Amino acid sequence: MENKERLGKLLVLVLLVGAIWMVERCTDSEAVAQPEESTPVPTSADILGLLKEETDLVTTEVKISKLAIYDTSKSEHFRFTDISTWKYGDRKCIIPVEITVKYGYNLKELSVNDVKISDDSTSVYVMLPKPKIIDSGYNLYYDRKQVVAISTGLRSSIGHETEEELRKKAYDQVIKKGDDIKRNVESDIEKNAVTLVESMVKSLGFKDVTVVTKNK
Amino acid sequence: MKKEEQGKPLSKAIQYLLFGILALAFIALAAFLVKSCLPKPEEVGEQLPLEDTSAIIESVRPKGELYIYSLVAEDFVTKQETEHHVLLFPEEHSCVQVVQQKISFVLDLDKIKYVPDSGKVVLVQLPDIRYVASTQDSRFMSDDEDYWKDHNTDPMKHAVENKLKKKYDTPKIRQQAKANAQKTIGDLLARFGYEARFVSGNIERTDGVETLKSVK
Known part of the structure; x- marks a missing residue:
């Protein structure tokens, strides 16, 4: 009789634990439920930057490659007071990122004094403003065979989420150091701008064209 | 009497089994609670x-492009799949792919045709305006x-890109871009x-001289 009572109590306990587990699962799945392959109502798909009328002349396109390297064994060190460092294992990832930067000039910055025409309308002098980044971006698609992703111990594995975050960080790093890259390609930007503007102006009938940039 | 003696070890065995299940359930529950309460190292501090x-x-x-119109836009698509476990409930999974792009309308300068007309008037024929999207995030x-992690996200990225193109590469925006192009070239x-x-x-071209065939 006593045994039957104990068994009954145990069964109730097991059922209780099972019920808690089920409730936990249901609330989790409710939180993430989304329509399959849906194209949701674009409420958040708004224009982030203002619609902008541009007058930018692109003269040079620079392709840059960068390796996004993430290695927790180098960046994370155990500290008793910091719970985030209480971990077992490491995460490492290497992803190549292709970045395109287009340099050029904002034609609105071209003032009246920057264009001088001779009295006989045969020669012209043009002074271009300082070059700047007109457009930039990184490759949306990438070959996952080129990605190295390792996670050891209890660390969560590296998937698309982390990879995309690393790619964006690598892109931001390059754009942040935009001046360094510009210094390396400055002569090309200037040379291309001179060639482009010269051919444009010559097609209007000017014979003698001088183009300089404000860098000098 | 004999039946009672035979039944006792059996009920004991069930009792031990249930105790075992209960103990395991409690350990699993405790582990789940601890895991969900403690932040992962990658969720804390500088990520x-x-x-x-x-x-x-x-x-x-070298490039010869005129950027005449731009905006930054973002959109997303979602996907849901069901994972079937052996002897367990099926598990729902969801994901979201977000893409942010700078959308620009561009004119190729080498495709613009200039034909001198009378005096200081130049006839200008503009090429088709190109839609250019550079990924920012x-x-x-x-x-x-x-x-x-083993799923291919490229189709989702394509879907977002198409959504953005469909939304912003409209005749109205193209018309605005064309008007701006004319203003820029005119200036x-x-x-x-x-x-x-x-x-x-x-x-x-007729006899080495470019002439305008039809004018709207």
């Missing part, structure tokens, strides 16, 4: 510190990074003392 690698300039190319969010030619007259139709 994903990148190593400082150098950016390599792969190519520098690509985020992937999911309920389980490990589950989605530029005015700097050199010319009046631009925009035409559409064919410009053909």
Whole structure:
């Protein structure tokens, strides 16, 4: 009789634990439920930057490659007071990122004094403003065979989420150091701008064209 | 009496089994609670510190493009899948692919045709305006990074790109871009003392001289 009572109590306990587990699962799945392959109502798909009328002349396109390297064994060190460092294992990832930067000039910055025409309308002098980044971006698609992703111990594995975050960080790093890259390609930007503007102006009938940039 | 003696070890065995199940359930529940309460190292502090690698300039190319209109936009698509476990409930998984792009309308300068008309008037024929999108950010969010890591996200990225193109590459925006292009080219030619007259139709060469076939 006593045994039957104990068994009954145990069964109730097991059922209780099972019920808690089920409730936990249901609330989790409710939180993430989304329509399959849906194209949701674009409420958040708004224009982030203002619609902008541009007058930018692109003269040079620079392709840059960068390796996004993430290695927790180098960046994370155990500290008793910091719970985030209480971990077992490491995460490492290497992803190549292709970045395109287009340099050029904002034609609105071209003032009246920057264009001088001779009295006989045969020669012209043009002074271009300082070059700047007109457009930039990184490759949306990438070959996952080129990605190295390792996670050891209890660390969560590296998937698309982390990879995309690393790619964006690598892109931001390059754009942040935009001046360094510009210094390396400055002569090309200037040379291309001179060639482009010269051919444009010559097609209007000017014979003698001088183009300089404000860098000098 | 014999039946009672035979039944006792059996009920004992069931009792031990239930105790075992109960103990395991409690351990699993405790582990789940601890795991969900403790933050993962990658969720705390500075996330994903990148190593400082150098950016390599792969190519520098001359370009002749006029950026006449731009905006920054973002959109997303979601996907849901069901994972079937052996002897367990099926598990729902969801993910979201977000893409942010700078959308621009561009004119190729080498495709613009200038035909001198009377005096200081130049007939200008503009080429078709190009839609250009450069990726500024690509985020992937999911309920389980490990589950989605072997999935190909390219179709989702294509879907977002198409959504953005469909939304912003409209005749109305193209018309606005064209109007801005005409204003920019007109202003530029005015700097050199010319009046631009925009035409559409064919410009053909007859006897070495470019003439306008049809003007709208």
